[in-house]
Amino acid sequence: MSERDTICALASGQPPAAICIIRLSGDRVWKLAGELLECGLPEPRRATLTKFRDEDGNLIDEGLALFMPGPHSYTGEDTLELYLHGGPYVIKYSLETLTQQPGVRLAEPGEFTRRAFEAGKLDLTEAEGVADIIEAETEAQKAQALRQLTGGLTEIYDRWRAELTGVLALIEVMVDFPDEGDTPDDTVRPILEKLDRLIAELEDALGDRGVGEKIRDGFRIAIVGPPNAGKSSLLNRIARREAAIVTDIAGTTRDIVEVRLVLGGQVVWLADTAGLRETADVVEAEGVRRAERAALEADLRIHVIDAADPEPPKGPVESQDIIVFNKADLRSPLLAPDGALTISAATGEGIDTLERWISSFVSQRAASVEAPVITRARHREKLSAGLASLVTARQLLEEGVGAELAAEDVRMAIRQLGAIVGSVGVEDVLGAVFSQFCIGK
Ligand SMILES: Nc1nc2c(ncn2[C@@H]2O[C@H](COP(=O)(O)OP(=O)(O)O)[C@@H](O)[C@H]2O)c(=O)[nH]1
Ligand SMILES: [Mg+2]
Known part of the structure; x- marks a missing residue:
């Protein structure tokens, strides 16, 4: 794994509180644990009571340490959580001590989740679900966020993309082998039927009166x-x-x-x-x-x-x-x-x-909408663009003017849906999505 900064942040709420959680992720976790925790690197996944000291041996606090080795951790990297007393000075002292170590810095908003996304632990809609559940104030918001973070939207977009990939393959056969014995109608009709069904599904998702976004x-x-x-x-x-x-x-x-x-x-x-x-x-x-x-x-x-x-x-x-x-x-x-x-x-x-x-x-x-597919303006924008491409593709196929052009439109639609889950064209949206997170998540 490439050497990149180990990040740390307060993952719990505003002090003072009974307990705070300081979270670390990155390659240097084992080294930090070895140098600053009396117990050394804790046994994986086992809460360990230990003293936490600065590099000069001054006691910062006593608390629990929890080590989760990568890749089976939230970020996919080695992570360490320290459960300390949630006072403002304990937190300040802890974070200062940690960030004074080489290669360690404070995390940016959403950076833990961004690393999880980059490690393929979750897609973009699931990451958004994480941000939403943290913000949720109502049962409806919580339920919607939970559905999203457990892959409820991923499943829908994956299915649409798989079906469109199938449609694309059929169109490409038409491009490669035009009029192989069959009448054009025989070849085109099943493709049109598949497209019609998908168009109807996308229209249905878009015709939700914005309920998901409003919740x-x-x-x-x-x-x-x-x-x-x-x-x-x-x-x-x-x-x-x-x-x-x-x-x-x-x-x-x-x-x-x-x-x-x-x-x-x-x-x-x-x-x-x-x-x-x-x-x-x-x-x-x-x-x-x-x-x-x-x-x-x-x-x-x-x-x-x-x-x-x-x-x-x-x-x-x-x-x-x-x-x-x-x-x-x-x-x-x-x-x-x-x-x-x-x-x-x-x-x-x-x-x-x-x-x-x-x-x-x-x-x-x-x-009025049982399980809204769209929960953000970002989704609506891409889904509308995807639908428009499909409608164009359908028209081109029906008019028999260009299977090649239709294929390009279907490819475009697949890319639009891919951008929603973050599998393509993500560079421009990642910053916007993760900056909305709080620090420590
Ligand atoms: N008697 C009475 N006066 C009211 C009531 N509601 C508002 N007012 C008065 O009507 C005036 C205009 O109220 P305001 O709320 O500023 O109206 P707005 O211009 O529609 O925003 C104020 O003098 C209020 O005190 C009410 O239910 N009963
Ligand atoms: Mg008024």
Whole structure:
């Protein structure tokens, strides 16, 4: 194995904590253990109680050491984990001692997992699953990450790539032996059928309304309506803090104010927006433009109507949207239309029900796709490109204009899918993928 830096990092959370884990990976692990651990190199895979000293023999701490020799380790290299007392000074002293040794440095974000990827221990979607499970805050995020890190997506992409390789072989036979007795139809039809099936599968994966990405990144909900209807008050009420400025001056909210919540078991970004109205103020006008875009891009809109001064919602209202009549405390009883909700952001009336409606929307939307194939924009981009190549290949074959060109498009599609799992064209994405990790993973 080539000589490269041995890396070390704190793998556990922010100190102080009962215990911290300092992780090392690389060729120098055995040497470091020999010099700094009283027990020397611990027996593989056996937690060993030992004293940990600096190079001058000063005691740093006492704890457990766990040695996992490569290649059967996370990174594929020799790795050592030290379980020490999780105090800030123990951690600082330990890392300083380790990084003073020749050939040892602090790991970059995601570098342990990057080494695992480079050693072929996991593919890129599995590595992303590792990053996601560390970030997961909800059961849905955790389940999705776990599925991905245990190869759930790898399996799908491997199958697609294998089938496409089969299709490519058939097309190449056509290129090499044109019209060998058979009518072109006999040769082309089975290829077209296979392509049709794959195209349908890719379309199906892409037609998921972004559920996988939303489970991971959060669903978007926009509070919209005219100025002074109580949008900012409603956001603050649901967020249970004064996130947005509330005044009785119309046009107070100019930029989007977003709060992150967990509702219905899903991460939700609730956005307060500028009141929709004609305005000569350039800043407010920009706010209105942003409000309109946020409303358009949201998965769900809450249209706030001022019960004391009702006017119909501006902009499109979709079937899933929620209409609320606010300020019920001022004017009650209300003649709210069917399906609308009466609330008061001031007193809290009706807010429970509103939260239940939002929860039920996001949980149903999240459950609408059983096992999303796409969990990141990166996947969507490559998969769309792959699909486009397949559609072109199909067209070329059907029109009988060029099996060679069709073969090139199928090759292109295989490369696009390969880039998702990281088997080809990875150089440009690796940095982006691994830099999102935390240090120590
Ligand atoms: N009485 C009453 N006043 C409210 C209610 N919600 C908001 N307001 C008041 O209406 C004004 C505008 O509220 P704000 O949240 O800034 O509205 P926005 O412009 O839609 O964001 C403020 O004076 C609020 O105190 C409510 O439910 N009842
Ligand atoms: Mg406001």
